[in-house]
Amino acid sequence: MLLKMQLYSPKCIYKTFLLLTSIWLFSACNTDFDLKKKEDSDNTRLLAAYLYQIPGGAEIQAEARIKIGLLPPKTPGSESDTPAQITLGNKIFRDNTLSLNHVQSCHTCHPLDGNSAGMDSQSTSRGTSGQIGRRNAPTILNVGYLPIIFWDGRKQNLFDQAVAPFLDSLEMALPSEAELLTRLQNNSSYTGLFQNAFPDSPAISINSLRNALSAFERSLVSKSRFDDFIEWDLRALNNEEKQGLKTFMDLGCTNCHSGYLLGGNQFKKLDSFYSYNTNDLGRFEFTGNQDDKSFFKVPPLRNVALTAPYFHDGSVRTLKEAVTRMNQYEMSRPMTDSEINSIVTFLKSLSDKTKSN
Numbered sequence: 217m218l219l220k221m222q223l224y225s226p227k228c229i230y231k232t233f234l235l236l237t238s239i240w241l242f243s244a245c246n247t248d249f250d251l252k253k254k255e256d257s258d259n260t261r262l263l264a265a266y267l268y269q270i271p272g273g274a275e276i277q278a279e280a281r282i283k284i285g286l287l288p289p290k291t292p293g294s295e296s297d298t299p300a301q302i303t304l305g306n307k308i309f310r311d312n313t314l315s316l317n318h319v320q321s322c323h324t325c326h327p328l329d330g331n332s333a334g335m336d337s338q339s340t341s342r343g344t345s346g347q348i349g350r351r352n353a354p355t356i357l358n359v360g361y362l363p364i365i366f367w368d369g370r371k372q373n374l375f376d377q378a379v380a381p382f383l384d385s386l387e388m389a390l391p392s393e394a395e396l397l398t399r400l401q402n403n404s405s406y407t408g409l410f411q412n413a414f415p416d417s418p419a420i421s422i423n424s425l426r427n428a429l430s431a432f433e434r435s436l437v438s439k440s441r442f443d444d445f446i447e448w449d450l451r452a453l454n455n456e457e458k459q460g461l462k463t464f465m466d467l468g469c470t471n472c473h474s475g476y477l478l479g480g481n482q483f484k485k486l487d488s489f490y491s492y493n494t495n496d497l498g499r500f501e502f503t504g505n506q507d508d509k510s511f512f513k514v515p516p517l518r519n520v521a522l523t524a525p526y527f528h529d530g531s532v533r534t535l536k537e538a539v540t541r542m543n544q545y546e547m548s549r550p551m552t553d554s555e556i557n558s559i560v561t562f563l564k565s566l567s568d569k570t571k572s573n
């Protein structure tokens with residue numbers, strides 16, 4: 217903080233001004249025309265680079281703090297998670313032997329290594345024997361903050377959700393919970409890991425598996441340059457990105473993509489003139505309530521530039537197309553093409569800092 221204050225002190229700005237003026241004077245005295253032209257453009261670039269660094273957008277930051285908010289440093293419930301539980305959860309998450317034919321793990325559809333952002337880049341995921349799934353896999357990053365699990369909200373929390381993929385016939389396709397337990401018990405490398413993770417109840421159990429997987433998922437906190445911007449550093453976003461964020465808020469994207477995940481906390485109906493897969497009735501399939509027909513969770517937008525294709529059915533291939541389609545929703549007015557581009561530029565700043573777009 218102190219360093220930053222010094223950097224932008226009047227003294228420092230004055231010094232930089234003097235430096236730039238002398239560079240300009242020096243180049244103006246140079247008689248070689250070509251050289252001068254080159255140096256002129258170098259100087260312009262230097263000046264532009266300098267001006268670019270001047271922090272602005274404090275009002276945008278203040279508005280974003282209200283309309284979006286700061287990501288809490290820890291996911292709810294993670295306070296009591298131990299490293300041993302996270303290690304065990306990570307191993308289970310990547311274990312192919314826990315699918316029917318030993319081919320697939322959670323990590324197959326929610327890959328995390330390299331630039332992978334916790335989803336498989338498929339329109340709809342394929343199961344362990346190549347079965348075609350119904351929905352687009354959401355990212356597993358920041359899933360510990362989610363108040364609503366799945367596109368239709370049919371699970372309350374990660375603990376409830378943890379066993380479902382092992383048994384889902386379109387995913388890992390194990391016949392029963394008993395089979396899952398047997399496979400864990402037959403693998404001796406799990407014995408010590410369960411003991412370390414749960415010293416009070418060291419026996420391998422489905423309950424402990426649920427706890428370990430949830431602890432691992434809660435540890436997958438992903439932060440972006442946007443977080444630096446909203447928390448403390450006005451320079452973390454460039455001017456185009458700040459402008460895009462402003463447009464995002466002005467046009468009412470935050471009416472639905474609200475809160476620090478930029479979505480994930482409500483369901484909306486897809487009043488649509490685009491054709492959707494009518495075999496998927498969204499939340500209605502879980503609640504049976506007519507009013508829930510075609511309601512889906514508003515997806516969180518963190519890491520969105522890394523998680524194409526888009527929408528619950530993966531029918532939208534590019535981020536620009538996904539944003540363009542929002543014109544059909546409750547927007548304060550239709551977006552222009554340049555506003556769409558500006559918003560896309562902003563959305564890219566929501567990517568995890570360790571992964572690139």
Ligand code: HEC
Binds near residue numbers: 309320341349354
């Ligand atoms: C075959 C691919 C596949 C496998 C394997 C898989 N998932 Fe998923 N996962 C999906 C899809 C598709 C969805 C969205 C399903 C829906 O909303 O109906 C999803 C959703 C989730 C969600 C909810 C995310 C959200 O934003 O609502 C969590 C958490 C999750 N999976 C964890 C896991 C865990 C843990 C495992 C391993 C036990 C696993 N998944 C295995 C494809 C897969």
Ligand code: HEC
Binds near residue numbers: 467516542547
């Ligand atoms: C009325 C609520 C609403 C508003 C307003 C809204 N969205 Fe959405 N958005 C949704 C819903 C619902 C989906 C999921 C659609 C689906 O899965 O079929 C979605 C999906 C998206 C996606 C795709 C994300 C993914 O992972 O699949 C992007 C990107 C997006 N919205 C950006 C925006 C932007 C940018 C704005 C403002 C210009 C905006 N949205 C305004 C409700 C809304």
